Amino acid sequence: MDDKWKKKTVKKDTYRKILKYIRKHWFFVGLSLIFAAVTVALTLYIPILTGRAIDGILGPGAVDFNGVRNVLQTIVVVIILTSLAQWVMNVCNNRITYHVIRDIRRDAFAKIEILPLKYIDSHSYGEIVSRVIADVDQFADGLLMGFTQLFTGVMTIFGTLGFMLLVNVKITLVVVLITPVSLFAASFIAKRTYSMFKLQSETRGEQTALIEEAIGNQKVVQAFGHEEESQKQFDEINGRLEKCSLRATFFSSLVNPCTRFVNSLVYTGVGITGALSAIAGGISVGQLACFLTYANQYTKPFNEISGVVTELQNAVACAARIFELIEEEPQVPDRADAIELKHADGNVSLDHVRFSYSPEQKLIEDFNLNVKPGQRVAIVGPTGCGKTTVINLLMRFYDVDSGEIRVDGTEIRDMTRKSLRSSYGMVLQDTWLRNGTIRENIAMGRPDAAEEEIIEAARASHAHSFIKRLPQGYDTVIAEDGDNLSQGQKQLLCITRVMLCLPPMLILDEATSSIDTRTEIRIQKAFAKMMEGRTSFIVAHRLSTIREADIILVMKDGNIVEQGNHAGLLEKDGFYAKLYNSQFSV
CATH class of the missing domain: 1.20.1560.10 (ABC transporter type 1, transmembrane domain)
Incomplete structure (x- = not known):
């Protein structure tokens, strides 16, 4: 009944x-x-x-x-x-x-x-x-x-x-x-x-x-x-x-x-x-x-x-x-008195953060981190340890279960999502391009960008050369998700998109995973220049790409098990050293 x-x-x-x-x-x-x-x-x-x-x-x-x-x-x-x-x-x-x-x-x-x-x-x-x-x-x-x-x-x-x-x-x-x-x-x-x-x-x-x-x-x-x-x-x-x-x-x-x-x-x-x-x-x-x-x-x-x-x-x-x-429940709306984050310095702190995607399966427990403006933070660890989850929390794609995340001393739930996310430049392992011209895809974050600025950003990311070889150059129309481009070319365009905006904070989640070694070396140099004075979070599986990071966070089962720079962590001969040596062992 x-x-x-x-x-x-x-x-x-x-x-x-x-x-x-x-x-x-x-x-x-x-x-x-x-x-x-x-x-x-x-x-x-x-x-x-x-x-x-x-x-x-x-x-x-x-x-x-x-x-x-x-x-x-x-x-x-x-x-x-x-x-x-x-x-x-x-x-x-x-x-x-x-x-x-x-x-x-x-x-x-x-x-x-x-x-x-x-x-x-x-x-x-x-x-x-x-x-x-x-x-x-x-x-x-x-x-x-x-x-x-x-x-x-x-x-x-x-x-x-x-x-x-x-x-x-x-x-x-x-x-x-x-x-x-x-x-x-x-x-x-x-x-x-x-x-x-x-x-x-x-x-x-x-x-x-x-x-x-x-x-x-x-x-x-x-x-x-x-x-x-x-x-x-x-x-x-x-x-x-x-x-x-x-x-x-x-x-x-x-x-x-x-x-x-x-x-x-x-x-x-x-x-x-x-x-x-x-x-x-x-x-x-x-x-x-x-x-x-x-x-x-x-x-x-x-x-x-x-x-x-x-x-x-x-x-x-x-x-x-x-x-x-x-009628599905929408995401929790911005508070009525939420502030606009403008000209962020890049001071990011995570205090006693707890989070899990489902109550039955715990993931991040009592996570603490304090990042000063301009620091480069690398996050490493085995698959499923919570690296990408930290990025999701920083961007507020998910809200923490408990604890606080602060940017420039303000809790991120007290600021608008749009202003928070526009303060980050994000390059992911999974690329996303829409149906349109190369120019439109690059200028997505800055539709009003001048032609010279778009070309300069493409030169910096080493995408300019392959774009000029396309039938109509920057006016070439690409299919949905860029299916008529190689994976490496799609990733170069996503990197160019961020280089055009140059926000105060950067998130690079396996940003060079689909790029050949020679181009990667060039892009690493471009990244180094781009990251100067900007707080940067780098998620990497290839540990050779994060040697120059100021702080390396080694994660395991949602917790930071080691923290330090590359040389110091190798001297400890702990979990990071095992991960690093496993990639270079014969």
Whole structure:
């Protein structure tokens, strides 16, 4: 019962959130309703005119040609007006739907921008993409169908009943008594399709995540001969998607035949009752023809609405997943009185810092460090010891569990994230480039940089020579993530980006890992010049690159086990000496 109650609550909340987005476009909703009413009224007026035309044919040789001609002319005008009203209604519906979708996608992407890194790290990129793209598209289809057919369908039902009551009350009662069977059939099936469509949407997201991962890492898959295992994994998810899609489609497809069967009963009941009434002289032949047309028009919306209800179940299931993303807890916002960090000196201290990604697995325990302005701090240690985690904490991608991190004496949680991060220049082992020109990628941190400054930064990072060899030089357009460049070239561009900004503090996380030895020597010299007077944090596995560091922090299991300069640590013959010698032992 609790599970059923929870599902009902989720559905109600989802409907409420959808209406919240639709409410912004109340003018076009009202306009759509008005033209839907006009469309229905004019459509229902046509059978009355048709009945009059039939009644104008009194018998062989007794036809009221003038009357029939006038009625036919009126029908033509009504059809033209109906088409025009329907067109305006569809324009309004499309506008509402795609404006709502635009707003939802904008809110979803805006939320992604402020989500804590913890959420991004714990969810596959493909699954997030599936929510923003595929689920929103599915929701759009259902919403558009709902606006287009639901409004006119409901109005047609009530309008037809009204017209039928005007013609003959007894025959109308026959229609009304059989109708609940159709409603019961549609409601019974629709209630059971929501959970199936929700499972289908979730499985589709899982499949999208796998495809995105496989395509993005196709080289790795092929290099390690993982194609067969990858195919098996895809087939397993694809098989589950097939089963849940078939179940959802099968149950939803039952609605239309069931309602059509009931509708046939309605038509039959109207035909028999109307024929008997016409024989008895209760109604004319024209009125009977009008009634039969109304019976068709009355039952038709039930077929359409049953299809809409099924599609809406899918749309609501997709919308629920989108709203889950939109309503995720954002990262802790900057405090109202947060200060702007300007012209940082580079004095950084970590006092009794504790942090772990999950409560069950401890990582950094009682970490203490005091870095003076201009010092070069190297962080070394085995994989998983917490080197990159320290960088994440310094940049405030994650907040500490306890303790404090201060920059120039101010706790970093008391300053804005933007000003803190703009005070750091960061070059990571994993490069990131966007689709655009080389110039745009270099100038990302300083869009207003002059051409001479960009070229000077490229010369300093030794990227200028390879850029000039590209087809259009600095105007060469690179693909997403720079896939048409080598890994070393991509890393040179990321280094150039930092050299252009030259902030007061630097973070170099394996910044030269993908560069050949000859170029690395040149870049190390450029780094040495760049780091003069700047506080620098250097994460390195190749210990030969950090010999000149002022302080070397040797980390193990989240703690600093040794601290000092290169020569002093070698003399200690401790953990650092073992790490260093292991890289140069024959």
